Amino acid sequence: MPELPEVEVVRLYLQKHLLNKTISKLEILTPKSFIGNPKLVEGQKIVKLSRVGKQLSLHLSNKLILLVHLKMTGQLILVPFLPAPQRLGSKGVAKGQGILMGHPTKNALDNLPHKSTRLIFYFSPAPQRLGSRGVSKGRRVLYFNDQRKFGWIKLFSPNDLAKFQSSLGLDVFDPAFTPKYLFSQLQRSQRAVKLVLLDQHFFAGIGNIYANDALFLSKIHPATPASALTKKQSQLLHRHLVSIMKKSVSAGGSTTKDQKYLRPDGTIGQNQFNFLVYQKKGQPCSVCQTPIQFIKIGGRGTFFCPHCQVIP
Numbered sequence: 247m248p249e250l251p252e253v254e255v256v257r258l259y260l261q262k263h264l265l266n267k268t269i270s271k272l273e274i275l276t277p278k279s280f281i282g283n284p285k286l287v288e289g290q291k292i293v294k295l296s297r298v299g300k301q302l303s304l305h306l307s308n309k310l311i312l313l314v315h316l317k318m319t320g321q322l323i324l325v326p327f328l329p330a331p332q333r334l335g336s337k338g339v340a341k342g343q344g345i346l347m348g349h350p351t352k353n354a355l356d357n358l359p360h361k362s363t364r365l366i367f368y369f370s371p372a373p374q375r376l377g378s379r380g381v382s383k384g385r386r387v388l389y390f391n392d393q394r395k396f397g398w399i400k401l402f403s404p405n406d407l408a409k410f411q412s413s414l415g416l417d418v419f420d421p422a423f424t425p426k427y428l429f430s431q432l433q434r435s436q437r438a439v440k441l442v443l444l445d446q447h448f449f450a451g452i453g454n455i456y457a458n459d460a461l462f463l464s465k466i467h468p469a470t471p472a473s474a475l476t477k478k479q480s481q482l483l484h485r486h487l488v489s490i491m492k493k494s495v496s497a498g499g500s501t502t503k504d505q506k507y508l509r510p511d512g513t514i515g516q517n518q519f520n521f522l523v524y525q526k527k528g529q530p531c532s533v534c535q536t537p538i539q540f541i542k543i544g545g546r547g548t549f550f551c552p553h554c555q556v557i558p
Contacts, residue, residue: 248316250418250451251494253300256322258495260304261295263324263386268292269306270370279364279392282401286310298417299450303407311402313410314390320397323389325358358389365390365399415449418491423449428487429480432472439475440468441544443487452487456494458524458549460486467557468548469541474558523549 248256268291272284286308294305304312314322359366367388390399402410415431416423431448432439442448443457461468463486466479475483522532526549527540536553 249453273366276364317396
């Protein structure tokens, strides 16, 4: 599942390419993947894009909001709608022309739509930009693909969305996510700090990759009870969480060994080269050279240095 930085990379790219574009048609191939009335989406312009944790919101001109959750295998593919002589498929998409976001399906850019395509958003061309063949240079088609059908797109009113997201903790990039807020949330639970960091009811968007490395930088053992952390430890953890996530966004997100996340241009993210302990089982710690250990906490794979991160 993409974490906060990866979804933020997607948001920034879509904002650049789809802001103020009008959705001319929504084609639903798998009904369970879309919740809402598609007629309320068609003819609407995307006026804003926002994100809370791992959830992406597309705000429409009629004040309704499309909420996107990629879950485990969801992906968004943005492609140009090409003139007829260049088409390979009935939908007018040329092989290899797609811009991939999220979890890639093998050969996802070939012969779209394919068996994993669940939804298709068509965007109206801008009349003033029509070329000699009558096709807008700015016209786009957005595909929502999902192999396992866990992901979804839902249509919300602002009030209903606020209620739906009311159980989420603060986003790590929210100005209100302060060291004081982090400490107060950690004090609420005696569970392992690693599990509390991953709990979206406490903090929105923190995932396994960044929890592992932030705890390492803060010299906190992942099994330490959250409520046992001191204010000083919480301040360190806050600083490192925010820092490594900002660096990951700048690097285009993290593409791990499973290759299930690509940047919007179809290339891999670069942040995996900055991993400190995540996926480094048996490798020497960058600080003390002690081999990195791997354990499971609450069923979640956890990497740490037994010398630098000593459990109280």
